[in-house]
Amino acid sequence: DGGITQSPKYLFRKEGQNVTLSCEQNLNHDAMYWYRQDPGQGLRLIYYSQIVNDFQKGDIAEGYSVSREKKESFPLTVTSAQKNPTAFYLCASSSTAYNEQFFGPGTRLTVL
């Protein structure tokens, strides 16, 4: 899983709660990404950031928010507006948008 860490590994959320997933990288990569993985659907892009203090919505950004205050960190908040948040969340980084991405080990979020 390279130099990317995600925490926690498992997360349980009650209805109406916001939760924040952590993603940290020590690869000195400029670009960072958040994906959601559901069975049989591959990876869907939530948000991405190509540089500090800047980020863009991906394909399924509704109900999620991010920040990129430091190069090493790209936390994802799953808000109560996300109606079906139970999924496996993957963070990735790359040196540039042209290069391969390195993935963290993932966080499995379950709504109780």
Place this chain on the structure above:
Amino acid sequence: AQSVAQPEDQVNVAEGNPLTVKCTYSVSGNPYLFWYVQYPNRGLQFLLKYITGDNLVKGSYGFEAEFNKSQTSFHLKKPSALVSDSALYFCAVRDMNRDDKIIFGKGTRLHILP
């Protein structure tokens, strides 16, 4: 629109036999193509990529992929499968029309039978 397709949800191969996991793509311009592998409850691991040059690309763990421009394919191959190769494999392509983001296929589950 840029896209990538993995036509097989699952592939079964006997240990020691050659394996192929198929991928086709649709892009405008020259494609940047990638293969990743995912083991259960883990993140994806990069296997190999094609940007330019030789059509046969060699990657990690003995895998290779053949770029075929006329058939718009980028199939993943290995001469002799191991049980430990059993995993979920993703093909991906760079989307030059959308900030160079990567588009992933839906994945192919590879089962190597002992």
